[in-house]
Amino acid sequence: MECWGVGSDDVGTDSAHPQRARSRLESMSTPEPSIFSRIISREIPADIVAETNELIAFRDVSPKAPVHLLVVPKTQAYSNVVELAAGDPGLLAKMVALANELAIEHASGDFRLVFNTGSEAGQSVFHVHAHVLAGGLDEGTLAG
Numbered sequence: 001m002e003c004w005g006v007g008s009d010d011v012g013t014d015s016a017h018p019q020r021a022r023s024r025l026e027s028m029s030t031p032e033p034s035i036f037s038r039i040i041s042r043e044i045p046a047d048i049v050a051e052t053n054e055l056i057a058f059r060d061v062s063p064k065a066p067v068h069l070l071v072v073p074k075t076q077a078y079s080n081v082v083e084l085a086a087g088d089p090g091l092l093a094k095m096v097a098l099a100n101e102l103a104i105e106h107a108s109g110d111f112r113l114v115f116n117t118g119s120e121a122g123q124s125v126f127h128v129h130a131h132v133l134a135g136g137l138d139e140g141t142l143a144g
């Protein structure tokens, strides 16, 4: 489901209209890397706590719980958990399994898993990620 890069065979061959060909190329080119992709590529630093072939986990820079980790697929093909569940449910299951392992390693094993989905729900990074919240949570903080 990755749709990065230029894939079409006739892109850029509009020799009669080079400007049009160029703008088609630009509109189909690789999307900007998300802030999480820039962490994955080590372009920007993060406190990384786990990494696999498909996932990375690091501490949230603005923690909302004693333990606040983000579990992020390395692909940025899915902008939210609904897309991920439809496109690659196995990868979603791996995110949940890694969240469980991290909660055992960094806290008691109990944890809350949050997928903000849409800006009105607080999503600010449109590269799917799970918030792993642990370390003693107050039930009253579930929404706010």
Ligand code: AMP
Pocket (backbone or CB within 6 Å): 035, 044, 046, 058, 059, 060, 061, 062, 063, 070, 115, 116, 122, 123, 124, 125, 126
């Ligand atoms: P959301 O608001 O659900 O999209 O979550 C995005 C999360 O990413 C927020 O909790 C931010 O604090 C966190 N975040 C943004 N930039 C960074 C960063 N460079 N390192 C770690 N966490 C970050």
